[in-house]
Amino acid sequence: MVNSDLMVEPAYAADLIQRRQRxxxxxxxxxxxxxxxxxxxxxxxxxxxxxxxxxxxxxKATKSGGPNGSIRFSSEISRPENENLSAALSLLEEAxxxxxxxxxxxxxxxxxxxxxAAQSAVKSTFLAAAIRKCxxxxxxxxxxxxxxxxxxxxxxxxxQFGRSDAEAPDxxxxxxxxxxxxxxxxxxxxxxxxxGPRQLAVLSAFLGPDQAAxxxxxxxxxxxxxxxxxxxxxxxxxxxxxxxxDLITTLTKISSLGQQINYEAYTYPxxxxxxxxxxx
Numbered sequence: 001m002v003n004s005d006l007m008v009e010p011a012y013a014a015d016l017i018q019r020r021q022r023x024x025x026x027x028x029x030x031x032x033x034x035x036x037x038x039x040x041x042x043x044x045x046x047x048x049x050x051x052x053x054x055x056x057x058x059x060k061a062t063k064s065g066g067p068n069g070s071i072r073f074s075s076e077i078s079r080p081e082n083e084n085l086s087a088a089l090s091l092l093e094e095a096x097x098x099x100x101x102x103x104x105x106x107x108x109x110x111x112x113x114x115x116x117a118a119q120s121a122v123k124s125t126f127l128a129a130a131i132r133k134c135x136x137x138x139x140x141x142x143x144x145x146x147x148x149x150x151x152x153x154x155x156x157x158x159x160q161f162g163r164s165d166a167e168a169p170d171x172x173x174x175x176x177x178x179x180x181x182x183x184x185x186x187x188x189x190x191x192x193x194x195x196g197p198r199q200l201a202v203l204s205a206f207l208g209p210d211q212a213a214x215x216x217x218x219x220x221x222x223x224x225x226x227x228x229x230x231x232x233x234x235x236x237x238x239x240x241x242x243x244x245x246d247l248i249t250t251l252t253k254i255s256s257l258g259q260q261i262n263y264e265a266y267t268y269p270x271x272x273x274x275x276x277x278x279x280x
Contacts, residue, residue, distance in 0.1 A: 018267040021105065025266050026116075026161055029099055029108065033120035036095050041128075044121045046088035048206040049178070051118030051255065053082055054111075057170035058193050058257035065174060066258035069110030070166035081175040092117055105266035111163035112265075115255040119157060122251065125205065126150065126244055129235065150244035157252040162265030178207045183221040193257060199250045201227035202243065 037044060050071060057065035071077055077089055092113055100107040126149055131141025145151075176189050186207070190200045201224050205211045219228045234243035 017270060018264060021267045022161060022263075022265070025103060025105065026158060028102060029116060030120060032095050032098050033117050034124075036091060037120055037124050040091060041124065043088055043091055044124055045205065045209040045211075046085050047091075047117050047121040049208070050082075050085045050088045050092075051114050051121075051251075052203065052206040053085070053175050054114050055254045055257055056189065056193055057174045059171075059174065060193065063258055065170040067111055067115050067163060067255050068166035068170070068259070069114060069163070070168070070170040071114070072110045072165075073169040076169040079172065079175075081177045083177075103266065105268040108266070109163055109165045111165050111259070112161060115163065116161075118251065118255070119154065122205075122247065123151075126240065129240060133238065144238070148239040150239075150241070150248060153245055153248045157248065157255065159263075160252070160256045160259070160261050162262035163256075163259050164262065183218055183224060186218075187221070187223065193254070195250070195254070197221070197223040198227045198246070199254075200224055202231055202246045202250050203254075204228070204231075 037047075051067070054069065054071040055067040057070065058067075059065050071082065071085075072089065072093075076082065077086055092110075095117070096108060096110070096113055099113070127141065127145050130145035130149065131138055134140035134144055176185055178186070181189075186200055187197060190196060201215075201218060204214045204218060208214045215228050215232065218224045231243045231246070234240050
């Protein structure tokens with residue numbers, strides 16, 4: 001018989017090693033996205049819509065679809081609801097080449113690629129807001145965001161790292177054309193995947209290139225209006241706490257719809273050191 005206590009320390013150590021591997025890889029990924037987005041800031045709205053459209057193909061009844069990277073397929077990215085998103089996908093494909101080149105635990109899935117790019121895009125909007133509040137001073141804006149921003153709220157999102165890719169496009173007809181849909185149609189879509197007016201309002205930046213125009217449109221609905229006003233007021237404050245926390249919470253939920261996360265994804269064996277061969 002083997003004492004189970006003797007197995008605990010090696011297992012715990014292996015778990016710590018895997019966590020560190022995943023954490024270091026994710027940190028590098030975020031660095032790649034930060035650089036790519038800084039070079040092409042105008043792509044941010046499209047990155048957000050790309051992530052949303054990949055996720056809201058989720059169907060509760062059949063438990064199919066969701067943030068599974070299926071939007072990468074040409075027959076899906078070319079659908080009317082994904083018009084003008086090809087440039088965002090191309091940017092991510094270039095980023096993927098770089099990410100895969102330094103990955104020690106295999107290529108990143110498109111599902112993870114798309115959702116973590118959206119996270120970086122969201123962070124870029126938070127940081128940009130802080131810089132604006134500092135009169136355009138980038139250094140002061142960075143300090144403001146570090147002091148009052150919501151970086152600490154991303155923990156659960158970061159742990160959901162290990163999504164699997166779909167092997168075929170998701171079914172058609174599951175994603176509205178946001179620029180043509182009525183607010184009622186948007187509410188019905190969000191309701192179908194387990195969300196309400198609050199989440200619709202906080203994701204206004206994901207629904208089109210002009211957040212202000214989108215919010216004005218959403219505010220025409222009495223159910224959504226109070227939430228639009230709440231988040232507009234929040235964005236006027238120094239910390240934007242209500243807006244940022246609710247946005248992070250909603251994105252975390254929507255980016256994992258129907259996904260079984262592989263918490264060992266991107267880990268790799270560590271070479272064992274033969275102590276007998278060490279020269280002392």
